[in-house]
Amino acid sequence: MMILTANTLNDLESIAQSLLNFMGNQKIIVFNGEMGAGKTTFIKTLCKALGVEDVISSPTYSIINEYALAKGCVYHFDFYRIKNIEEAFDMGYEEYFYSDDICLIEWPERVAELLPEEYIQVNVTVKENNEREFVFEKMGS
Secondary structure, X not given: OEEEEEOOHHHHHHHHHHHHHXXXXXXXXXXXXXXXXXXXXXXHHHHHHHOOOOOOOOOOOOOXXXXXXXXXXXXXXXXXXXXOHHHHHXXXXXXXXXXXXXXXXXXXXXXXXXXXXXXXXXXXXEOHHHOEEEEEEEEXX
């Protein structure tokens, strides 16, 4: 487990780099945190650190955004608006989750039963003075 604190937006770059180092070969990263905690803002910084050159935006209405990398893709999911688990099946979640591409998942609790056995969990918590605490944890075996 790793715990880091961001006092300003500028801190997100080093935290994103720390997450890349923490991930190792893991490609599935889930993000937990209340609405407005900064999950999407952090994911934008993480995508830039990964080498994404596309415009990065929240997939709140589209559920998934795809960004090209030099090798492979980054899939950014926002499951906040899905009404039931069947919507994840209908979109073909398996093709993404088991593609060996990077999957960044917001609101993972809405698809918890579909998550792979192993993944990285990132908890984002708003602290005093608008600080953000980031906790990275390897889940599964």
